[in-house]
Amino acid sequence: MAIVVSHDDVKASRRSRIHEDGNFVALTHFIVACPERGLDAQAMLVEEGPHRNLRTHYHDQDEFQVFVAGGGTNGKHPIQPFQLHYARKHTPYGPILASEAGCVFLTLRSRSDNGAKFLPESRALLDGVQDRHPWQVGADIVFPEAGTGVAMQAVPGVRDEHGLDASAVRLAPGASLRAPSPADSDGQYLVVLRGGMMHQGLERKAITIVFLQPADEAFELVAGSEGLDALILNLPRQASVPVAAPSEKHADFKVWQCLLCAFVYDEAAGLEEEGIAPGTRWEDVPESFTCSDCGAGKADFVMLEF
Numbered sequence: 001m002a003i004v005v006s007h008d009d010v011k012a013s014r015r016s017r018i019h020e021d022g023n024f025v026a027l028t029h030f031i032v033a034c035p036e037r038g039l040d041a042q043a044m045l046v047e048e049g050p051h052r053n054l055r056t057h058y059h060d061q062d063e064f065q066v067f068v069a070g071g072g073t074n075g076k077h078p079i080q081p082f083q084l085h086y087a088r089k090h091t092p093y094g095p096i097l098a099s100e101a102g103c104v105f106l107t108l109r110s111r112s113d114n115g116a117k118f119l120p121e122s123r124a125l126l127d128g129v130q131d132r133h134p135w136q137v138g139a140d141i142v143f144p145e146a147g148t149g150v151a152m153q154a155v156p157g158v159r160d161e162h163g164l165d166a167s168a169v170r171l172a173p174g175a176s177l178r179a180p181s182p183a184d185s186d187g188q189y190l191v192v193l194r195g196g197m198m199h200q201g202l203e204r205k206a207i208t209i210v211f212l213q214p215a216d217e218a219f220e221l222v223a224g225s226e227g228l229d230a231l232i233l234n235l236p237r238q239a240s241v242p243v244a245a246p247s248e249k250h251a252d253f254k255v256w257q258c259l260l261c262a263f264v265y266d267e268a269a270g271l272e273e274e275g276i277a278p279g280t281r282w283e284d285v286p287e288s289f290t291c292s293d294c295g296a297g298k299a300d301f302v303m304l305e306f
């Protein structure tokens, strides 16, 4: 059965503390695992205080993160609302460095994780993981214009062959949408980020989270009086994932991949945001280069063979 939890339901459970680095962090749990109900999902709102540095780390479960307020950087990528980040289990990401305004995000998993494993101290543990297929992807979320009806569009790039999927939907006031079935996933989240949704006769304001197990029926999303903007997020089925080889490359140029998180440096393409011109050979990339997604150094990159 669908689990529906609004921020209003759980905000009293918010717990804040001053982290050992002197910065503020707060957690509000929306969904916690409940084995008696066959529920292993985990959904929480994380508030990182100004300038908090959440160091590069990985988890043992796949996860979505939805950046909902504040700003900063995730790895070398600027954070702004609303953005989606997906990381497969055992894929290092970060550091997440909060701006002056702090950084607020949702973490959504279909299986509970027992805590962040930080690098470099968990490097040996990471190296010992068998059958590891690191991969992550980030995307800005654009909600489509819906006029007086319903509009839905895929979030680009957030897709794999095991059912990973993400869509942005906008519903006008009173409009409704039957969400895609969660059957082809390991669990589906519907995340209302603006406006509100109707549920059991009540309007549930953003942020409201709906979680569906694969066996649940497709959810009927009904907008409240202000309409709504929501994400529909399918976590991928648990399966061994073949490492996807990047498509055709120029024969003369090599492709280098971060061993830790699978970030790819393509000599043909360079890395414009780092000022590395197209055609720059790996040996000419500065020794100070670090991975855009996880901060690993050049020594942690290997050449991909095709």
Ligand SMILES: [Fe+2]
Pocket: 258, 259, 260, 261, 262, 263, 291, 292, 293, 294, 295, 296
């Ligand atoms: Fe990396």
